[in-house]
Amino acid sequence: xxxxxxxxxxxxxxxxxDMTIRARNTLEKxxxxxxxxxxxxxVKPLFPDKEYITTAMTGEEKRVELALSKAAxxxxxxxxxxxxxxxxxxxxxxxxFGAKFPDVKIEIIPGVTAALSGAALLGAPLIHDFCLISLSxxxxxxxxxxxxxxxxxxxxxxxxIYNPESKGRKGYLSHACDILMExxxxxxxxxxxxxxxxxxEERSVMTLNELKDAQADMFCTVFIGNSSTKxxxxxxxxxxxxxxxxKIFNR
Amino acid sequence: xxxxxxxxxxxxxxxxxDMTIRARNTLEKxxxxxxxxxxxxxVKPLFPDKEYITTAMTGEEKRVELALSKAAxxxxxxxxxxxxxxxxxxxxxxxxFGAKFPDVKIEIIPGVTAALSGAALLGAPLIHDFCLISLSxxxxxxxxxxxxxxxxxxxxxxxxIYNPESKGRKGYLSHACDILMExxxxxxxxxxxxxxxxxxEERSVMTLNELKDAQADMFCTVFIGNSSTKxxxxxxxxxxxxxxxxKIFNR
Numbered sequence: 001x002x003x004x005x006x007x008x009x010x011x012x013x014x015x016x017x018d019m020t021i022r023a024r025n026t027l028e029k030x031x032x033x034x035x036x037x038x039x040x041x042x043v044k045p046l047f048p049d050k051e052y053i054t055t056a057m058t059g060e061e062k063r064v065e066l067a068l069s070k071a072a073x074x075x076x077x078x079x080x081x082x083x084x085x086x087x088x089x090x091x092x093x094x095x096x097f098g099a100k101f102p103d104v105k106i107e108i109i110p111g112v113t114a115a116l117s118g119a120a121l122l123g124a125p126l127i128h129d130f131c132l133i134s135l136s137x138x139x140x141x142x143x144x145x146x147x148x149x150x151x152x153x154x155x156x157x158x159x160x161i162y163n164p165e166s167k168g169r170k171g172y173l174s175h176a177c178d179i180l181m182e183x184x185x186x187x188x189x190x191x192x193x194x195x196x197x198x199x200x201e202e203r204s205v206m207t208l209n210e211l212k213d214a215q216a217d218m219f220c221t222v223f224i225g226n227s228s229t230k231x232x233x234x235x236x237x238x239x240x241x242x243x244x245x246x247k248i249f250n251r
Numbered sequence: 252x253x254x255x256x257x258x259x260x261x262x263x264x265x266x267x268x269d270m271t272i273r274a275r276n277t278l279e280k281x282x283x284x285x286x287x288x289x290x291x292x293x294v295k296p297l298f299p300d301k302e303y304i305t306t307a308m309t310g311e312e313k314r315v316e317l318a319l320s321k322a323a324x325x326x327x328x329x330x331x332x333x334x335x336x337x338x339x340x341x342x343x344x345x346x347x348f349g350a351k352f353p354d355v356k357i358e359i360i361p362g363v364t365a366a367l368s369g370a371a372l373l374g375a376p377l378i379h380d381f382c383l384i385s386l387s388x389x390x391x392x393x394x395x396x397x398x399x400x401x402x403x404x405x406x407x408x409x410x411x412i413y414n415p416e417s418k419g420r421k422g423y424l425s426h427a428c429d430i431l432m433e434x435x436x437x438x439x440x441x442x443x444x445x446x447x448x449x450x451x452e453e454r455s456v457m458t459l460n461e462l463k464d465a466q467a468d469m470f471c472t473v474f475i476g477n478s479s480t481k482x483x484x485x486x487x488x489x490x491x492x493x494x495x496x497x498k499i500f501n502r
Binding site: 022084093096116121126130134147152155235238 | 376390
């Protein structure tokens with residue numbers, strides 16, 4: 001029996017329009033779709049005839065192994081992730097566990113991660129060098145997270161924070177703001193993108209000091225500007241280059 | 252007369268399939284498409300009936316102003332960028348120059364940037380915290396670029412390098428590797444994604460020391476692994492978390 005293929009698919013922020021055409025075509029041709037329940041519920045209306053297998057949020061390893069086993073039986077299988085499949089996604093686990101299923105081919109289908117969709121909602125906060133840092137300490141020590149926040153702030157990079165808070169991790173964003181304010185001024189321009197791609201999506205632009213007291217949850221992506229980021233009438237905009245910035249703002 | 256709207260559209264790495272559905276639908280409804288010639292040539296076969304206005308690679312400011320003027324005349328206008336429109340893209344300039352055209356609404360349509368499409372080609376190099384650093388010193392001082400490379404390496408972040416070299420910037424990637432080797436070991440796992448999304452696309456996985464002597468150009472995106480990144484039979488894979496990594500690699 002020939003093995004099928006495992007596609008690890010980033011579905012973007014949630015709506016069909018924000019998927020790539022390749023992601024949509026891939027889901028169309030797969031027999032089985034594996035994913036966290038919330039993400040499966042997002043794609044089910046688009047592909048009602050597929051077989052869906054969901055596991056809990058923390059059941060990633062189980063989910064990947066089940067998806068690989070099904071592909072080894074000869075089916076084409078999609079393992080879906082919100083945003084991009086390679087950014088805090090399942091692509092890495094697929095390769096790690098894939099060693100046990102050498103006949104299953106793996107293909108990674110990228111998608112629009114929250115740093116990009118959130119930036120589009122907020123205006124143009126990235127534009128130049130930036131980094132992504134997750135505040136979840138489920139798999140990473142808090143000391144390393146703090147070290148990364150300090151390093152990024154010291155090198156004047158825009159910072160995008162994933163997983164700022166959750167029910168079990170209250171106060172993490174406020175703590176991160178304290179760390180950042182060791183290096184950055186309290187009036188640094190920041191933004192929050194909430195519920196990206198859903199009907200309740202919302203942007204708010206504020207200072208770093210205000211961000212410290214802001215409400216955030218797992219449906220928020222947080223942006224910390226660099227030294228040239230501006231609040232442009234409620235949009236968060238980082239000029240493209242330091243040279244261009246001076247040219248435009250000084251004339 | 253009512254103003255039209257300016258859409259700043261990230262078209263992804265190049266092929267139609269790698270665009271989001273929203274990007275394709277937006278180009279479909281626009282009357283005029285502005286962009287760098289190479290990117291316009293990529294979308295022209297898909298939308299042959301549009302009016303295309305191209306400017307040179309360095310003509311970004313002119314291009315944005317022309318596109319905004321056209322939208323102010325009442326047309327829906329797309330300004331296209333390769334990859335994402337907010338990552339080293341035109342979204343920032345659109346807001347900056349947009350202040351001169353207060354009646355023109357601006358909407359940013361995100362796309363799959365080369366960090367994500369290149370990662371999908373290489374395997375799963377990102378997965379965890381990472382940063383994007385451009386080696387182009389056209390608009391940023393080299394000292395700041397070097398500072399960012401050192402900061403990211405010291406904080407054990409995966410690094411994605413954009414614009415590694417060009418005809419006018421020979422030897423920049425090799426110089427960046429020297430800077431990184433002040434902090435990182437020479438056997439650190441690295442990768443190059445070339446011509447992403449085109450027929451000649453190609454991945455190569457190598458050590459940091461080998462990367463120093465590798466050929467690179469503007470069609471390459473370069474990935475520097477973190478301390479847990481592995482070469483998995485020619486794929487570059489960063490385990491998702493330090494805890495998970497140990498569980499999998501030690502059992």
